[in-house]
Amino acid sequence: MTEEQQSLAPANPKMTARDVKVFYGPKEAIKGVSIDVAMDNVTAFIGPSGCGKSTFLRTLNRMNDTVASARVEGTITLDGEDIYAPSMDVVQLRARVGMVFQKPNPFPKSIYENIAYGPRIHGLAASKADMDVIVEKSLRRAGLWEEVKDRLQDSGTALSGGQQQRLCIGRAIAVEPEVILMDEPCSALDPIATAKIEELIHELRGRYAIVIVTHNMQQAARVSQRTAFFHLGDLVEYGVTSDIFTNPRQERTKDYITGRYG
Amino acid sequence: MAEHTIKAFDDEMDRLRGLIAEMGGRAEAAIESAMLALQRHDRNLAAQVVADDRKIDAIEAEVEKLAIEIIALRAPMANDLRDVIAALKIVSVVERIGDYAKNIAKRVPSIATNSRTMEPISLLPSMGQVASEMVHDALNAFSARDAELALAVIDRDTVVDDFYNSVFRTLVTFMVENPKTISECAHLLFIAKNIERIGDHATNVAEMVYYAATGQTLPDRDPSTTPATED
Ligand SMILES: Nc1ncnc2c1ncn2[C@@H]1O[C@H](COP(=O)(O)OP(=O)(O)O)[C@@H](O)[C@H]1O
Ligand SMILES: [Mg+2]
Numbered sequence: 001m002t003e004e005q006q007s008l009a010p011a012n013p014k015m016t017a018r019d020v021k022v023f024y025g026p027k028e029a030i031k032g033v034s035i036d037v038a039m040d041n042v043t044a045f046i047g048p049s050g051c052g053k054s055t056f057l058r059t060l061n062r063m064n065d066t067v068a069s070a071r072v073e074g075t076i077t078l079d080g081e082d083i084y085a086p087s088m089d090v091v092q093l094r095a096r097v098g099m100v101f102q103k104p105n106p107f108p109k110s111i112y113e114n115i116a117y118g119p120r121i122h123g124l125a126a127s128k129a130d131m132d133v134i135v136e137k138s139l140r141r142a143g144l145w146e147e148v149k150d151r152l153q154d155s156g157t158a159l160s161g162g163q164q165q166r167l168c169i170g171r172a173i174a175v176e177p178e179v180i181l182m183d184e185p186c187s188a189l190d191p192i193a194t195a196k197i198e199e200l201i202h203e204l205r206g207r208y209a210i211v212i213v214t215h216n217m218q219q220a221a222r223v224s225q226r227t228a229f230f231h232l233g234d235l236v237e238y239g240v241t242s243d244i245f246t247n248p249r250q251e252r253t254k255d256y257i258t259g260r261y262g
Numbered sequence: 263m264a265e266h267t268i269k270a271f272d273d274e275m276d277r278l279r280g281l282i283a284e285m286g287g288r289a290e291a292a293i294e295s296a297m298l299a300l301q302r303h304d305r306n307l308a309a310q311v312v313a314d315d316r317k318i319d320a321i322e323a324e325v326e327k328l329a330i331e332i333i334a335l336r337a338p339m340a341n342d343l344r345d346v347i348a349a350l351k352i353v354s355v356v357e358r359i360g361d362y363a364k365n366i367a368k369r370v371p372s373i374a375t376n377s378r379t380m381e382p383i384s385l386l387p388s389m390g391q392v393a394s395e396m397v398h399d400a401l402n403a404f405s406a407r408d409a410e411l412a413l414a415v416i417d418r419d420t421v422v423d424d425f426y427n428s429v430f431r432t433l434v435t436f437m438v439e440n441p442k443t444i445s446e447c448a449h450l451l452f453i454a455k456n457i458e459r460i461g462d463h464a465t466n467v468a469e470m471v472y473y474a475a476t477g478q479t480l481p482d483r484d485p486s487t488t489p490a491t492e493d
Contacts, residue, residue, distance in 0.1 A: 260265065
């Protein structure tokens with residue numbers, strides 16, 4: 001990071017990236033990005049389509065490992081520990097760094113099972129009673145409990161789009177993650193469902209480090225405390241959200257957020 | 263600066279700037295006419311200044327409406343947002359400037375012809391000239407997003423303040439020596455005070471322009487150079 005970027009970086013980062021590059025075959029999709037993500041912040045990644053937001057987000061829990069052509073360079077740490085070290089257990093990592101996708105993708109199982117699945121494979125519940133507690137707590141944190149408590153055995157796919165997305169957030173929460181990554185979590189939702197997710201993000205802040213990719217700048221402005229602007233694989237500017245939206249330092253950031261991007 | 267992807271947004275911002283330029287031009291003309299009416303003791307011109315003030319108020323209302331529309335429909339960001347907010351604040355200040363010019367014009371009938379020979383009367387037009395140029399330059403700085411020009415306006419505030427102090431001393435001396443002129447001198451004193459306030463308001467506009475253009479607020483100026491004000 002440059003000196004200026006360093007000075008804008010949050011103190012006590014939960015995750016750090018240093019000179020991260022991602023290649024798809026010969027194509028360099030991320031060109032040396034360094035950034036710190038803080039525990040008590042919602043961090044938003046913004047930028048035009050194809051600039052590498054999703055690619056970079058997926059490096060934070062090694063989701064790119066599943067893409068055969070993808071190769072990641074550089075260093076990424078979680079609590080100071082290199083997540084690409086050979087000793088890192090990837091299944092464990094993805095529980096600690098959970099992910100919510102653009103399109104809600106509940107399992108075609110009951111609401112209860114959608115939440116219980118993760119804790120079960122991670123051995124977090126010793127009994128049915130334990131599991132009931134985890135399911136209720138997760139659904140409450142996801143802001144869905146009141147709406148589904150009387151129909152936990154209904155299929156998760158029978159819920160509305162906004163409810164499905166909150167179920168997916170509940171599913172990520174159930175395995176007690178430290179970081180939650182969200183890739184355009186509201187882009188398939190109507191404005192009311194979007195507002196509920198944004199309110200939920202607000203409530204989850206502080207308990208989890210949250211990183212959200214959004215193509216909706218108003219959303220970034222509403223939900224995040226820090227904003228990173230990506231362009232053509234570069235991190236152009238990273239700073240306090242209110243500064244980015246009232247007084248960006250870089251011409252490219254300004255052109256993008258004021259709607260002058262050609 | 264590059265154009266917005268949405269062309270109508272550019273048109274609306276241009277219209278906002280155009281309205282503010284027009285409002286500034288009218289405020290400037292009001293100050294000049296009020297001073298001229300005072301010098302020539304021209305009651306008709308003074309009445310015209312009072313009547314024209316309604317047009318300044320109307321532009322303020324139009325800018326407010328347009329700015330609210332832009333905020334609601336375009337969600338402006340960064341420099342655009344700073345410009346729209348500055349426009350909103352600037353019009354309310356220019357509206358006050360218009361009121362000061364109107365107040366000066368309203369006093370014209372009360373100031374008898376013989377006092378035109380008084381020394382303060384000879385100082386007031388030049389004082390008014392500096393203040394109206396400050397208004398002119400502050401609004402030009404907004405149209406041109408010219409931070410340097412805004413700074414130059416701010417620097418000139420002390421000239422108006424010095425004028426005021428000088429007019430004040432002259433008038434007080436004159437009143438002591440010619441007690442019969444006290445009522446007229448009081449009017450002149452208020453006029454000088456109004457011009458001094460116009461200078462302060464032009465300075466405020468320039469500070470807003472500086473922020474809109476640069477995103478930086480100016481460091482506080484030394485308040486000891488500014489005369490005490492009640493309003
Ligand atoms: N699986 C993939 N294989 C090859 N290229 C990819 C793959 N995923 C993304 N890319 C390319 O990498 C760049 C960044 O894409 P992405 O991270 O999806 O951007 P964003 O999320 O900002 O829209 C784009 O040029 C995209 O075409
Ligand atoms: Mg994406």
